Amino acid sequence: MSYITKSPWIIHYDGSSCNGCDIEVLACLTPMYDVERFGIINTGNPKHADIFLITGSINEQNISVVKQIYEQMPEPKVVAAVGICATSGGIFKECYNIMGGVDTVIPVDVYIPGCAARPEAIIDGVVAALGALDEKKKALDARPKISDTAADSAMGAASDDSVDGAPPEPPEDPILPGDDVEVKYYGAASEDEEAESAADGSGGGQEEGSAGDSGKEEA
Amino acid sequence: MAKRTVIPFGPQHPVLPEPIHLDLVIEDETVVEAIPSIGFIHRGLEKLVEKNEWPEMVYVIERVCGICSFGHGWGYCKSVEGNLGVTVPLRAEYLRTIWHELGRIHSHLLWLGLLADAFGFESLFMHSWRLREKVLDMFEETTGGRVIFSVCKVGGVRKDVSDEKLAEISAELNGMIPELKELTDVFIEDMSVKNRLTGVGVLSKEEVTELCAVGPVARASGVASDVRLDGHGAYAELGFEPCVEQDGDSMARCKVRIKELFQSIELIEKAAKSIPEGDIDVKVKGNPSGEFVGRMEQPRGEAYYYSKGNGSKFLERIRVRTPTNANIPALVKMLQGCDLADVPVLVLTIDPCISCTER
Incomplete structure (x- = not known):
C-alpha cells in the first residue's frame, strides 16, 4: 500500500444483500481488523468517497440509487463488488427481482468472493482497489489537455x-x-x-x- | 400552525448499513408523521422454493438475514420437520439452542454498537464490536463460518461439538462477563447515554399490544411475550423466563437486550453442562405434504415460518414473517412527535433488519 499517498475513503451501500457482507464490511472498521489505521474511513457522503463498496445484487428498486451514488463520486473512483451476490447474483440469481451482479449497472474494478465475504477478503479487495485507484489516477493525470x-x-x-x-x-x-x-x-x-x-x-x-x-x- | 416539510430519510444514509426509506413530515423540529417505504432489498427468495428441493432450501432461508442466520435456518427446519412429523434427537436440539443463543449474544452486541454509533459514542461502538468478534470466533471454531454457517438441516444438525469444546465456550463466555458488565454499565449509567435514551420513544403496554409489536420492543413495555416460553429446542429443560422492563422507552429496550445478553450466557452454560449424549440427526424419509407453522424467537422478536408441501421434492409455498416487519407499525407510532435529531436512535431501538423484512 506504500504506493498510495492519500487516505482512501470508502462509501458502502447495501444493494440487496442479506446483511452478512454488510456486517463484515463494518467489522473491518472495528478493533479486530481496524482498517482505519491505514487511513480508510467509512463515509456516508458519496462526494467524499474514493472507493465504492457495494454488497448484494441489483434489483429494480435500488438500480437508480446505485447509479446516483456512483455518479456523485468524484474521479478517480473505484467500485468493489463485495460477496458473491454483488459479483454475480449468487444464490439469489434466479430470483424474479434480481437483475444480476453490480456490473450490470456500473463498471466494477474489483470482485471480492465469499458468502459472506470474510473481513480478510474484503481488506484484500480494498488493497486491490487501491491499486486500481492509483492506475486510474495516473491515467487521469496523463490525459491529454486539449490545446x-x-x-x-x-x-x-x-x-x-x-x-x-x-x-x-x-x-x-x-x-x-x-x-x-x-x-x-x-x-x-x-x-x-x-x-x-x-x-x-x-x-x-x-x-x-x-x-x-x-x-x-x-x- | 407551523409550515410542514417532508424530509426523506434514506435509503442510503450513514446511520444504518441497510437501506430503509422514511418520509418524515416535520413541523419545525418535531416529526408529525413518518411514512415508511420498503422494498429496496426485496429479492423474492420465497419463490425460489419452486427451483430448490426442500432439503436444499435451508441454504436459501439462512440467507434471509446474515445476522440471525442460524435462527432462520432452524425456523425453516422446524417447519418442515413438523410437516414430516420428524422428532429431532435431543442432542441436536441442545446444539441448536446453544448456537441460537450465541447468535443472540452476537446480534445484541452488534445492536449495542450500532446504537452507540447512532448517538455518537464512537468508542462504545468499537468496544461492543470488539467483544462481538470473540463470539464470531466461537462460531468459526464450531461450525466453520463466521456469519452464515449452514449447520442446521432438516432432521438435526450437520456437525457435532465435543462436550469439552462446549465447556470451553461456556468458560470463555463467563470470562467475558466482567468486560461485558463494564460495557453495559456505560449504557445504563452514563449521563450522556441516559440523556439520549430515557423517556425517548415511549410506548405503553396497550399501544404495544394493539400494534402487535414483538420481541424486545414488546418486552420493554411490560408484555412478557417470548416464543422460547413454549419450550422448543432445549428451552423447556433449561428453564426459561423472559426479560421484561416496564418503562417502554428507548432505555428500557436497551436494558432488555442487555439482560438477554447475560441470560443467554447463563442458558449456554446450563446447556453445556446438561447436554445429553446421542445422535445429532435422524434420517428423514418421504416428502412433506401438509402445512405447518414454526415459530422462533429471533434476537429481534418472534418470526413465523410457514411451509406447505404437496408430496413432491419441491414445497408449494414458504412464507416467512420476520420480527422487523411486525415492529414497523410500532416504529411509526414512536416517531410521531419525536425530535428530528432522535430519529436515528428511534429507528435503531427496534433493531431493524431490513433484509429480513423484505426478503
Whole structure:
C-alpha cells in the first residue's frame, strides 16, 4: 500500500444483500481488523468517497440509487463488488427481482468472493482497489489537455452543427469519445484561465492511447 | 400552525448499513408523521422454493438475514420437520439452542454498537464490536463460518461439538462477563447515554399490544411475550423466563437486550453442562405434504415460518414473517412527535433488519 499517498475513503451501500457482507464490511472498521489505521474511513457522503463498496445484487428498486451514488463520486473512483451476490447474483440469481451482479449497472474494478465475504477478503479487495485507484489516477493525470485552438474549433463545430447541420471541419487535435472535455472550454471561463490551461496542456497533446482506459468507465 | 416539510430519510444514509426509506413530515423540529417505504432489498427468495428441493432450501432461508442466520435456518427446519412429523434427537436440539443463543449474544452486541454509533459514542461502538468478534470466533471454531454457517438441516444438525469444546465456550463466555458488565454499565449509567435514551420513544403496554409489536420492543413495555416460553429446542429443560422492563422507552429496550445478553450466557452454560449424549440427526424419509407453522424467537422478536408441501421434492409455498416487519407499525407510532435529531436512535431501538423484512 506504500504506493498510495492519500487516505482512501470508502462509501458502502447495501444493494440487496442479506446483511452478512454488510456486517463484515463494518467489522473491518472495528478493533479486530481496524482498517482505519491505514487511513480508510467509512463515509456516508458519496462526494467524499474514493472507493465504492457495494454488497448484494441489483434489483429494480435500488438500480437508480446505485447509479446516483456512483455518479456523485468524484474521479478517480473505484467500485468493489463485495460477496458473491454483488459479483454475480449468487444464490439469489434466479430470483424474479434480481437483475444480476453490480456490473450490470456500473463498471466494477474489483470482485471480492465469499458468502459472506470474510473481513480478510474484503481488506484484500480494498488493497486491490487501491491499486486500481492509483492506475486510474495516473491515467487521469496523463490525459491529454486539449490545446486552445482545439477547444475553439470544438466550440465552433458544435455551434455550426446546431445552426445549419453542415459537417464540421475536423479539429487539428481531435477530441476522442473517451476524452473528458472540461466544462470551462465551453464558455464560462475567462480568457486568462483559458490561456493558463493551454500553457499547461501544450506538452501532453499526443498521448491519446493511455487515456483510453479511463475513458471506458465513463462511457 | 407551523409550515410542514417532508424530509426523506434514506435509503442510503450513514446511520444504518441497510437501506430503509422514511418520509418524515416535520413541523419545525418535531416529526408529525413518518411514512415508511420498503422494498429496496426485496429479492423474492420465497419463490425460489419452486427451483430448490426442500432439503436444499435451508441454504436459501439462512440467507434471509446474515445476522440471525442460524435462527432462520432452524425456523425453516422446524417447519418442515413438523410437516414430516420428524422428532429431532435431543442432542441436536441442545446444539441448536446453544448456537441460537450465541447468535443472540452476537446480534445484541452488534445492536449495542450500532446504537452507540447512532448517538455518537464512537468508542462504545468499537468496544461492543470488539467483544462481538470473540463470539464470531466461537462460531468459526464450531461450525466453520463466521456469519452464515449452514449447520442446521432438516432432521438435526450437520456437525457435532465435543462436550469439552462446549465447556470451553461456556468458560470463555463467563470470562467475558466482567468486560461485558463494564460495557453495559456505560449504557445504563452514563449521563450522556441516559440523556439520549430515557423517556425517548415511549410506548405503553396497550399501544404495544394493539400494534402487535414483538420481541424486545414488546418486552420493554411490560408484555412478557417470548416464543422460547413454549419450550422448543432445549428451552423447556433449561428453564426459561423472559426479560421484561416496564418503562417502554428507548432505555428500557436497551436494558432488555442487555439482560438477554447475560441470560443467554447463563442458558449456554446450563446447556453445556446438561447436554445429553446421542445422535445429532435422524434420517428423514418421504416428502412433506401438509402445512405447518414454526415459530422462533429471533434476537429481534418472534418470526413465523410457514411451509406447505404437496408430496413432491419441491414445497408449494414458504412464507416467512420476520420480527422487523411486525415492529414497523410500532416504529411509526414512536416517531410521531419525536425530535428530528432522535430519529436515528428511534429507528435503531427496534433493531431493524431490513433484509429480513423484505426478503
